[in-house]
Amino acid sequence: MLRPLEAPLRHLFGPGPSNVTPRILAAGSRPIIGHMHPEMYEIMNDIKKGIQYAFQTENNMTIAMSGSGHAAMECAVFNTVEPGESVLVAINGIWGERVAEIAERSGANVHRMVKAPGGYFSIKEIEQAIEKHKPVLFFLTHGESSAGLCHPVDGIGDICRKHNCLFLVDTVASLGAAPIFMDKQNIDILYSGSQKALNAPPGTAPISFNERACHKMFNRKTKPISYLFDMTHLSNYWGCDGKPARIYHHTGPVSGFFALRESLAILAEKGLEESWKKHKEVAAYLYRGLEDLGVKLFIPDRDLRLPSVTTIAIPEGYQWRELLSYIMKHHQMEMTGGLGPSMDMVIRIGLMGYNCEKRNADMALNAFADALKNCKKTKA
């Protein structure tokens, strides 16, 4: 402990965290102010506006969690679901599994729709399951980073409304990389993370609730299980409850909020459409390069691929761990294996936000080709 901190420089081309933009690193290193100073409230208001833009919503109840995507996940479930209520979860990778686990611990009656990693749920399947289980909440992952799938969202919000069910969507890995329109798509609760295409350090997580979600969560009979994640208090801390004074709830991560504010400002400067276009172009360039290497992409349908995280079927005869270790050792570059149900099925390359450039795709392709050449094929 008597040595100073050391950390190597890495190309973070996995599914996140991704490299942090210098301007965001600088924002995070500014001398801090108090978490309840008026200037901090201004910064929080900027964050709110930035999230509203990124989510394409006018929801007043829009805040950032003092925690990673899992904090947003727990916040969404803890506040909108009461013990004994029915919850329906679409599982086609790790994130649905997590939400089902969280809802179960909350005492909900959880129903799982399970597909293999990267599987796609039709509107008809979803409606049938909603009719059968009558959930108060239906969960879907927009950006399934463990499988590399970007699930279509259009039309599902309407089905949920028809059946008086809240529509909760995870856009941690897809925000800024693939189009999402919270209001237009009738998404009731949407959350994301700071460390993917936003390029901020991990530790904060945008979340937004519309009027329907607020009505459910502010008319519950029981208190949410967590005081820290109770939206009654968080909405006051973020100045969303219309009350004149903010009461101390917890101490937010001031430096993390500085960084998040700057990451949202960069996205606003660049523009969502430009960011979506860039991710699609660079991903297409990466697909071509990978196919030229003779590698098979894991999601066959091009239109369902997540532009921020590309999944590759593990090349036949190779050990994925050996390939990734080689790339880390010789190229100081992170690519990763599968996660949860996609473990041993895929290798993942993420080019997100600041990292989303053709020159980085070239570097990744070069490193991957080098690994294919130099790692042993274990089977004939």
Add this chain to the structure above:
Amino acid sequence: MLRPLEAPLRHLFGPGPSNVTPRILAAGSRPIIGHMHPEMYEIMNDIKKGIQYAFQTENNMTIAMSGSGHAAMECAVFNTVEPGESVLVAINGIWGERVAEIAERSGANVHRMVKAPGGYFSIKEIEQAIEKHKPVLFFLTHGESSAGLCHPVDGIGDICRKHNCLFLVDTVASLGAAPIFMDKQNIDILYSGSQKALNAPPGTAPISFNERACHKMFNRKTKPISYLFDMTHLSNYWGCDGKPARIYHHTGPVSGFFALRESLAILAEKGLEESWKKHKEVAAYLYRGLEDLGVKLFIPDRDLRLPSVTTIAIPEGYQWRELLSYIMKHHQMEMTGGLGPSMDMVIRIGLMGYNCEKRNADMALNAFADALKNCKKTKA
């Protein structure tokens, strides 16, 4: 949002967050690495060693929460208490109130021992309450920052052992400022925060569990209500469970851990005894200066005063809000009012860690004298 981030420079002489040391700001602004890279595990191991030193413990189950002190509070209660179990909470300020609320939401049978802010609990009172309510957990605040009290801890751990009860202590505001010896004092669970005498940004929180606490929490019948705060998973993430591989749980705040690591390294370099001595000396210097201004300290017994946060009884005839606004406006300096039950009773001056210097006490005294001179007395 198209402006870059702005934040003023402030003297953070309230009860926290305190000013962040330049070396810690620099650590927090380093390019990040992956949350599961081997170099990150080394940094997490350093954090663990740093907390063990700061807590004076050899507990293996020592980690940092990805969240502020409230995350540690919820983690302690969620993991060690099951629904229906009895919990005893000593309340003499805001922190006991918070723990009681959290335990109640968890379904515990909560018993409160309540005193006015700054009140002191004798060992006899505590033992009588433990005998009466037979709790599985007894909570006490070591550094009651809302009242400015540093509560004695000696002997209470022995009482808890005798009655088969876990002893949970909050040292958020006192760590590094007043002596605490987790092992020697038989404290079963101890937690703190990053943003007080450690001078790191808010957003991480050290916590440690001894063998007794581990035995209780790893032999429960029900799963803890929070997946994010489940010590089964967190202990694996921190390499404390003896298993060969770490499985992805959540994405820790990499920059926050860089900063926390550095803050603990600075404390280790300085030495605990030196840090305790410095806080005591500077506090004593501040007391004298305040008494010279004719101001009354809120905690009469000098030995019970918290060296990091000094509480002043609101000077007769003054509005505390007016005094604090004056000091902020004319001296860019934060002092704060009371919190929770001590609201309208005290003004608080915190000189913690890096801020704990006589020259800062002089600045604070000068600003306070200036405010007394220039703010209107409202009553005769």
